[in-house]
Structure formats: C-alpha cells, structure tokens
Amino acid sequence: MMLPKNPNEKFAEKKITARKDDYSQWYLDVIAAADLAEYGPVRGCMVIKPHGYALWEKTQKILDEKFKELGVQNAYFPLFIPEKLLKKEEDHVEGFAPETAIVTYAGGKKLEEPLVIRPTSETIMYDVFSNWIKSYRDLPLLINQWANVVRWEMRPRLFLRTVEFLWQEGHTVHETEAEADRYARQMLEIYKDFAENIMAIPVILGVKSESEKFAGAQCTYSLEAMMQDGKALQFATSHNLGQNFAKVFDIKYLDKNGATQYGWQTSWGLSTRTIGGLIMTHSDDKGLVIPPRIASIQVIITTIAPSPENKETVIGKAKEIDKILKNQGIGSLVDSRDIRPGEKYFEWEKKGIPIRVELGPKDIANDSAVLVRRDTGEKIIAPLIDIAKTIADLLAKIQINLFDRALEYQKSRTKTVDTWDDFVKAIEGANFVLAHWSGEKDVEAQIKKETGATIRCIPFNQPAENGQCVKSGKPSTKRVLFAKSY
C-alpha cells in the first residue's frame, strides 16, 4: 500500500516520509528530494541524474586509483555474448538463465545464434583470455572493466536492483590457487577500505554459504552492510573461481617446467547498488547525507543579499572564499541565486552537501561566516581568516562522525543468540544475528522459510567457539551472520 499523501498541504510533495512510517517510501522520497535518479521508460531501468551520477564518478575515480596500484588494467569487452559461451559453465548458466535478456532478432532477420545481453562478463572475457594466455610469463592477468550489465529482475528498486546497472567487474588469472585466493581476499580489503573510509559504511567481511555463493564460483567473499531498517545489503563481492571456468574455457599456460596448467581465477565487482547503500546508511528525514570524501560538492556557499547594494559585496566575498577552498582541494560551489535563503538551505540540505556556508552582510561585517553541518545540523560561527582550515577540519570530523554513527547503529542491532526463540525474536526485531549453524543446506533453507532470514556471510575474525546449531541442535564450531536482506 502506498502511503496516502496529504492532498492540500502546501509542501506535501516535497516532504519526506518519516523512516519509521514506511522505510521503502522514505528511501524513494530521499532519492526524489535529492534529485538522484528516477525510472525511465523501460520497466525497471533507471535514469541516473547528474547529482546521483556524480557519486558514481567519484566511486570510479577512487577505485580506479586503487586498482592501478595493484597493477590492474582497464579494458572493455562486448555487450553481447553468444549464447553458447554463456552455456559453457553449467552452474553459471543455471544461475543466470532466469534473468537473462536475449536478442533473437536483428538486422531484419532472426539470428541463427541468439545473443545474450551480458548479465556479467565471465564467459565472454574468459573465452578471449584463453587466447591471451600462453605462458606463466603472461600471468597474473589482471583486468577490470567498467560497464553496464542487464539482469531481468522481477522487482526492481532504484539503485539496489535495477534491470540495467553500472558496475566494475575485475577478472584475474593466476598461476596458483593460493595466489588467486590471496588476490580475491585482497580485493575484499580494497572494497572494505572504500566502504568504511570513503563511504563511511561499516561492513562485515566473510564467506558466503554454498547456497548464496556466485553461480560458478568455488567460493564467494562478501561485505555486508546494515541499512537503517536493520536489513543487510551486500556492498560488494569477490569470488575465488578456482579452475571451474579455466577448464571449460580452456585457459591454459605452460609453467616453468614446460607442463600445461589450467589458470586459477578470481572475479570481483562493485555496482551502483552501493549508492543505494549510501543513501540508506546515512540519510535522514530531511534528505540525503553524503559523507565528505564521496561528495563532489563538499561545501555549498549560500549568499544572503537582502538589498541590491550589498549583493555585489556578498557575492564577491563568496567567490573569494570559494577560490581559497578550491585551492585547498575542497570541492566547493557558490549558490548566488536571487532567491530566498531558506529555499537554498532546503535544497542543499535535501541534496546532502556536508557543509553549508551562510554568508551575508552581517557575517562580512564581523569577518566571519556561519557553517552548518549536514550530519548534526550544528551551526558554527567561523572567522574568515582561517576558514579553509576550519572547513577542512570540519569535513574530516563529519566523515568520522558518520562512520562512527553507522558503526554504533550496526553494533546496537547485532545480537548474539543461542536459542531458537531468541533467534526468531532477534530476526523479527530486524537485527543482524550471530548464531551457530550446523553447516547443512536444508537447515539454512528451513530457517529462511520460517523467518525470512538468510546467511549473509560466515564472518572472518570469528573466535573458534564450540556450540550447537540454533535450529538443528547439531554441533557447530563458529557463528554465522543471519539477517533479512535486500
């Protein structure tokens, strides 16, 4: 049921539904208010608007730098995959079959071989890799691509699950299993660093259970984040593919001894879904909240010029401050539009800009400006003389505060339970739940059926601990993370 909206309230359509009333609607309202994205004419496909795309651009820029430090090279592979390639790996095709879009008609006639629009690029890339790799000297092969992929999801949701989405997918080939696994784990650390230090989203690292792992992978690692409704969101994943694909795509190399070996592979990806995670982690009922390090506009300077004669002075001063900030590498923007100040404040608040600078004649007379934090709403009167430093410090403080706040929230809603009653209660209360699990697939399925909770991951950094499966009572050696998820 859609929430009824007040028909005649003046700012009804601009108001954001409170989170506790309807979390889904709140999420959509924040996206609309911040002007991030909307659905396009094709069902489930998203139009990412400039303010939303800026978040993705920054993501690309930051990740690209990290990838390059590790020697990863960017490349691009085709959108269309011949159906027979996709069908080569049995688990893989089975996993993706229900959600593939297939072109059967082109150039005015029926195609002899249908073309699958890539749901992911393992198959088409590995088919090519097999020609690129001949010797151990060609390894490791470290390739990344920024691309769009299509998965015909039944129920789309802006950013979180759209039919077409943007991502980066990295694909590597290594000489040994150990090296491949180390690499998959290393990418996980890169993603963790990005999630926690850039997006200020605390994540839990771990291994996926058999039933949750990537179709065709030997094992899947993931980062799980908690949204403000207590649900889990998979922030990014990294897969150790073993030799599953190498064997069907014939990725072979001659080792130092002249023996033919299959390569060991990994793949890893992060999508525009992370922007949904960003929204659901930090935003409030006033709109979006962007952590400073992922914000393109970190500071918005709003001018207040009540009379025409001081307009020029105020705008001049605003531009001066803007320049000083830009020279310090701070992303700032002047809003000198001739509208009421309140209108500007609301707009930039909805858009989540970390710091707002209010500058008017009164401030200039005092050689100061008013700084307003988006995360807390706190107002600070700052002398103009060292404003760049004040702002830089404040940005750093906001970044830390957002992370700490999110971490505290996650911890407050993570329960460790030992009985089935407590488990059910904790899941109903929308928590992350750490509980023992016997490792059996049917037990996992039964828990999902009864409570809606799935195993998000088997966390690393779990102390070994003997216990009993919360459902079956069978012995278990460690706890796994259960939650409802997106």
Added chain:
RNA sequence: CGGGGUGUAGUGCAACGGCAGCACGAGUCCUUUGGGAGGAUUUGAUCUGGGUUCGAAUCCCAGCACCCCGACCA
C-alpha cells in the same frame, strides 16, 4: 509468474450516471529576501478499445500501464 490494488492537469486529490473542479507546481508582472514569502494573471487532464444509456470520469467487458505483497536477485 501468482495474490491484491489503482488509473482524472506536471504532482497530489475531488466530482450522486447530468456544466470536469480544488491545492501545489509551471509561465508572466509587481512587492519581497538571515529557514520553503505575498498579491495579480495565464497555463493545463478523465489510460486505450468496445458495450449499456437520452446522457459515462462514474456502470459492464477486454486490453494496457503503474503500485503493493510473494517467488528471484549485485
């Protein structure tokens, strides 16, 4: 694909089977400008196709679209 719901102006809503209206938005002008301002004025709509009726936004049938719940999922 199953269950439920809704289709009226850009948006949110109203109209007993009898002249399609209100609020907000948008455009223009004037006054305003330290948290969404006021006044004047203009703009603009019944999802599609059938049927019932003197007469349909309203009732019936079919189609289409959207929303919610489920299965699926980065």
